[in-house]
Amino acid sequence: MKAIVQDSYGDTDVLRLDDVETPGIGPADVLVRVHAAGVDPGVWHLMTGRPYLVRALGFGLRGPKVRVRGRDVAGVVEAVGAEVTRFAVGDDVYGTCETGSFAELAVSREKRLAHKPVSLTFEQAATVPISGVTALQAVRDVVHMGAGQKLLVIGAGGGVGSFAVQIATSYGVEVTGVCSAGNADLVRSIGAVDVLDYAVDEIDSRGPVFDALIDTAGNRPLALLRRALTPTGVAGIVGGEAGSGAVFGGFERQLAAPLTSMFRAQKARPVTAKENSADLEDLTRLIDSGAVRPSVGRVYPLADAPQAIADNRAGHARGKAVVRVLPA
Ligand SMILES: NC(=O)c1ccc[n+]([C@@H]2O[C@H](COP(=O)([O-])OP(=O)(O)OC[C@H]3O[C@@H](n4cnc5c(N)ncnc54)[C@H](OP(=O)(O)O)[C@@H]3O)[C@@H](O)[C@H]2O)c1
Incomplete structure (x- = not known):
């Protein structure tokens, strides 16, 4: 089968479109x-294997253990392992996979898959698993919004x-959204009542008015996040790429968050x-009810996956x- 593979860590020039063997499945696996x-x-x-923390977390010290890139997947069940009960050959599914989804076939664990929302195309469904589950857990379980x-x-x-x-x-x-001017229309169209353009207004420019915040970008210091929150507000730290270091990649804030919250009413909590x-099935319900609509960006053919990453x-x-x- 065709797949985007790499043998060593590096920039997009380590990737190539190649013929590789179809991955085998274990008893709890689904071939998609x-x-x-x-x-x-x-x-x-x-x-890239960066930050280096990624390598220490078991993804491969010298090179990637999984050679095929991509984790979010939407597709059709091709085969199931002997212990799989929720899926059958021909089902439309979405979720995350173990073997790399920039490939014609990918292996996923049954416990990381759900039936694809009927109201979504495969392209729309492929945007949901990692981002949607992270957002759901941040809103519902970490900052507990009501x-x-x-x-x-x-x-x-x-x-x-x-x-x-x-x-x-x-x-x-x-919801108030923080984004660049170019994304303001999108952010309002998906439900935000107010938008802050971060090139013009810093996140505390409305005063300490937010019951909670979810931080996915910018790597702002925890002290600045606290200035946007009410005295009992909660910050959920998801991540952020800007200025992230080679070793921890911004993860320092997630490590520091609980420590800096010990003696305060205001809390900062990591989102993992x-x-x-x-949770995918909860998202399916939100999507099929019309409450959540994936926002699809650019669509690339398989051969252009390196450009998509860049x-x-x-x-x-x-x-x-x-x-x-x-092809659709
Ligand atoms: N903790 C976890 O379990 C978990 C799970 C998934 C992802 N993550 C991490 O979370 C982060 C976000 O992931 P993602 O998939 O949402 O990334 P993404 O799709 O690349 O989105 C990041 C957004 O942030 C905006 N942005 C950039 N600089 C900003 C700034 N200074 N202030 C405000 N907004 C800014 C970008 O566009 P504009 O600048 O045009 O507005 C972009 O829309 C990444 O670091 C990712 O690794 C963590």
């Missing part, structure tokens, strides 16, 4: 014929941010997404980019 695959900053981290509260979403036009705006809005939360099918790294993501593997 990939129609579309999402592109997010995590793909760049696994391609109706009538005020939430600030930093990076509101990007993959995680655009889902966070919509999920919170569906809970009756009043746990991919699972129950474009995402260059910044200013508007929705989420997709690699189309099977």
Whole structure:
């Protein structure tokens, strides 16, 4: 099968479109014929092995253990392992995979897949798993947003941010989005009642008015995040690429957040997404009810996956980019 592979860590020039063996499946696995695959900053981290923390976390010290890039997947079940009960050959599915989704076939664990929302195309569905699950867990489990509260979403036009705006809005939360001027129309169109252009207004320019914030971009210091929050407000730290260091890649803020919150009413908490099918099914319900609509960015053919990764790294993501593997 055709796949985007790499043998060593590096920039996009280590990637090539090649013929590789079809991956085998274990008893709890599902083989998926990939129609579309999402592109997010995590793909760049696994391609480069940066920050070095990625290598220490088990993705491969000298080179990537998984040679095929891409994790978000939407496609059709081609085969199932002996213990799989929720899926059958021919089902439309979406989720995250183990073997790399920039490929014609990919292996996913049953516990990381759900049936594709009927209202979505494969391209739309491929944008959901990593970003949507992260946003859902941030809004629901980390900052615990409820109706009538005020939430600030930093990076509101990007993959995680655009889902966070919509999920919170569906809970009756009043959302303000932080983004560049170019993303302001998108962020308003998905539910934000107010938008801050970060080139003009810093995030504390409205005063300490937000019950919570979800931070996905900019790597602002925790002290600045606190200035936008009410005295009992909560900051959920998802990530951010700007100015991130080679060793921890901005993860320092997530490590520091609980320590700096110990003796304060204001809290800062890390968001560490746990991919699972129950949350994907919750997202399916939100999507099929019309409350959440994926915001698809640029669509690239499989051979152009390296360009998709480079474009995402260059910044200013508007929705989420997709690699189309099977022609529509
Ligand atoms: N903790 C976890 O479990 C987890 C899970 C998924 C992702 N992440 C991390 O979360 C981060 C966001 O991921 P993503 O997929 O949403 O990335 P993305 O799609 O690239 O979106 C980032 C967005 O931030 C905006 N932005 C850039 N600089 C900004 C600034 N200074 N202030 C405000 N907004 C700014 C960008 O566009 P504009 O500048 O045009 O507005 C873009 O829309 C990444 O670092 C990723 O690695 C963490």
